[in-house]
Amino acid sequence: MTAPQTPAAPDSPATPPAAPDVLAPAKLGPVELRNRVIKAATYEGLSHKSLVTKDLVDFHVAYARGGVGMTTVAYCAVAKEGRTDRHQIHWTDEAMPGLRVLTDAVHAEGAAVSAQIGHGGPVANPKGNGAPALSPSRHFHATTLSFAKEASLDDIRRVTEAHAEAARRAVEAGFDAVEVHLGHNYLASSFLSPRVNHRTDAYGGSLTNRARLAREIMRAVHDAVGGRIAVVAKMNMDDGVPGGFWLDEAIPVAQWLEQDGTVDALEMTAGSSLLNPMYLFKGDAPLREFAEVMPQPMKLGVKMVGDRFLRSYPYRDAYLLEDARQIRAAVKLPMILLGGITGKPVMDLAMREGFEFVAMARALLREPDLVNRMREDATTPSLCIHCNKCMPTNFTGTRCVLVDRGTTRRETWGKPAGYVA
Structure with missing residues (x-):
């Protein structure tokens, strides 16, 4: 007689x-x-x-030496009229030797290096560029006191191809990745925003139409690099202004980018350099410091009514997580968590939440070697106090004002650097 079989134990939960x-x-x-x-x-x-x-190379070498996996060179405009500052890099033949020196120097420290590429659109500086800014629709920019012109279909085609050419040149210059700027109401982001985009053609109206330019840019970049380097899209979740692009639209756009197969990772951001720049950063708005570096009449304007444009928002660690986790739940793409990444506990939280990477900015401006020190002691705190006084320094060389690192960079600009072609 066969012994009765013992029932199999139910499967344990995975x-x-x-x-x-x-x-x-x-x-x-x-x-x-x-x-x-x-x-x-x-x-x-x-x-x-x-x-x-040389100062730009040294800036990124410090983070590579300090332990980051990858440092991001910002911002490399895809066209001259897309610069937000007249000194910004754009992808000319003359720029290429210096960019190769930069990537080689970062690689020598064991880190990878990414180029952030994009077109400033309505955020661009028409006076410095000697050309009107582009926008999906005619738009008055209070900071530059000028109107951006409506981008024609020829402009759209030209700028899309310029993104592809920038990506090809990034490969040639030795970059490991490109980060395509789809945020902050730069050109692609301004097309996404119903607050700024009032077009009635195939690039305006419905979300499908407003997302067309971003998707075409990402397709052009993906095809240009041909899998040789990584492609990251940095995209807004929320413009931070009434009537702007918001999370309910960001979710389907992220899903479309995933379906298109044109990106290796998403980095979600927020805010509008055009309409509400402090929304991304949180913390104090350094109005006095901004006024000090502004030319007239902007200096007077910032002193008198700057608090209407440069608003303060409460800071907390991982402050974009709540919204970014909704994108995380909607796509399978690798994601980079940005916003209030200050130390190992916050990084570990991001990993538990399903993010594959984290992006740090202000904490590393304060302490370029923070990652190495966290590796030695996971309890190492960031010394960044989120005063945001680093923000106005991008006019003279971005730095933490609480650290004395010697000469203001602008004083070296007119001197031979050895890295300038």
Whole structure:
């Protein structure tokens, strides 16, 4: 007689996978990074006549030496009229030798390096560029006291191809990734925004139409790099202004980018350099410091009514997480958490929440070697106090004002740097 069979035990619930170690190597598209910490794009204010300087190279070498997996060079305009500052790099033949020196120097420290590419659109500086700013619709920019012209279909085609050419040149210059700027109401972001985009053609009206330019740009960049380097899209979740682009529209756009297969990772951001710049940063708005570096009549305007444009918002660590986790739930793409990443506990939280990478900015401006010190002691706190007084310094060389690192960078701009072609 056969013995009765013991019923099989019910399957145990699957153990959730452990969160990845933020300081361990990881793949970003085709690129292997030594860890999951990225120095976020912060405009350095250290290029001169659109060329790389020794100060710009030293700026990024400091973060590479300090332990980040990748540092991001910001902001490299895809066209001359897309610059937000007249000294910003754009992708000319003359800029290429200096960019290669920069990438080689970062690689020598064991880190990867990304180029943030984009077109400033209505945020661009028409006086410095010697050309009108472009916008989806005619728009008055209070900071430049000028109107941006409506982009024609020829402008749209030209700028899209300029993104592809910038990506090809990034590969040639030795970059490991490009970060395409789809945020902050720069050109692609301004097309996404119903507050700024009043077009009635195929690039305006419905969300499908307003997202057309961003998707075409990402397709052009993806095809241009051909899988040789990583492609990251930096996209707004929220413009921070009434009637602007918001999370309910950001979710389907993120899903479309995933369906298009044109990006290796998403970095979600917020705010409008055109209409509400402090919304991204949170913390104090340094009105006095901004006024000190502004030319007239902007200096007087900032002193009198700057608090209407440069608003203060309460700061907390990981302040974009609540919105970004909704994008995280809607896509399977790797994601980079930005906003209030200050130390190992916040990084570990991001990993537990399903983000593959983190991006740090202000904390690293204060302490370029913070990642190395966190590796030695996970309890190492960031010394950044989120005063945001680093923001006005991008006119003279971006830095933490609480750290004395010697000569103001602008004083070296007119001197031979050795890295300027």
